[in-house]
Amino acid sequence: MSTVTAVRAAWGAALLIAPNAVLRYLPHQRIDRAARMFARVLGARDLAQATIVGWWPTRGWILAGAAIDATHASTMLALALLMPDHRRLALTNAATASAFVAAGVHQARA
Numbered sequence: 764m765s766t767v768t769a770v771r772a773a774w775g776a777a778l779l780i781a782p783n784a785v786l787r788y789l790p791h792q793r794i795d796r797a798a799r800m801f802a803r804v805l806g807a808r809d810l811a812q813a814t815i816v817g818w819w820p821t822r823g824w825i826l827a828g829a830a831i832d833a834t835h836a837s838t839m840l841a842l843a844l845l846m847p848d849h850r851r852l853a854l855t856n857a858a859t860a861s862a863f864v865a866a867g868v869h870q871a872r873a
Contacts (some may be wrong), residue, residue, distance in 0.1 A: 764817045767866040772813035774859075778806025789855050798852060805835075805856075822871045829867030836860035 782802035839857035843850045
C-alpha cells in the first residue's frame with residue numbers, strides 16, 4: 764500500500780468515526796449536523812477509494828481516483844461560492860481534494 768493510499772485510508776477513517784475531532788481543527792464557522800454528516804459521507808468515500816486503489820494499484824484506478832478527487836474539489840469550490848456560511852470549510856475541503864489529485868497524478872506517473 765502506498766503512502767498516499769494509507770493517508771487517505773486514515774483520513775477517511777477519522778472522518779467516518781470521529782468527525783467532530785477532525786472538524787474542530789479545520790477553519791470553519793461552526794460544526795453543525797450537516798457538516799458532521801458530510802464528513803462521514805466523505806470519510807466513507809475516501810475509505811472506499813483507498814480500498815480499491817490498495818487492492819488494485821493500477822495506473823487506471825489511481826487516475827480514476829484522481830478524477831473523482833478533481834470533481835470533488837470543483838464541487839467544493841462551487842459550494843464555497845453558493846453557501847457563504849460554509850465557505851471556509853468548503854475551501855479547506857477543496858484544498859484537501861486538490862492535494863489528493865496532485866498525489867494521485869504523481870503516483871500514477873511513478
